[in-house]
Amino acid sequence: MEKNIQLFFSNNKWNFIDNDKKVNKLFNFKSFSEAFSWMTEVAFEAEKIDHHPDWTNIYNKVDVTLTTHDQNEITSKDLSLAEIMEKTFVKYNY
Numbered sequence: 001m002e003k004n005i006q007l008f009f010s011n012n013k014w015n016f017i018d019n020d021k022k023v024n025k026l027f028n029f030k031s032f033s034e035a036f037s038w039m040t041e042v043a044f045e046a047e048k049i050d051h052h053p054d055w056t057n058i059y060n061k062v063d064v065t066l067t068t069h070d071q072n073e074i075t076s077k078d079l080s081l082a083e084i085m086e087k088t089f090v091k092y093n094y
């Protein structure tokens, strides 16, 4: 994994899992509605870059895991998607 990728994920409090093949983060929201709005926004951006998160939503929480399935490792595509997620999340994080 490239150093800049590793740095972004550790600086933004993502956890490396599965022998560093994946990163995981739990995003917390005020309500289900806000969690789902965030997911919707991220979903459309994910489609644009053709890279998709593994995620589950329970009420106000979204548990996100990122990896590049094709390559079975964390790549710059995961970095791009995570940047979108963090940027979008700022709006909900008060």
Ligand code: H2B
Pocket: 050, 051, 052, 053, 067, 068, 069, 070, 071
């Ligand atoms: N998303 C993720 N996370 N990993 C992939 O390997 C992947 C993807 N592959 N989205 C894409 C779609 C692939 O199926 C298309 C054909 O590029």
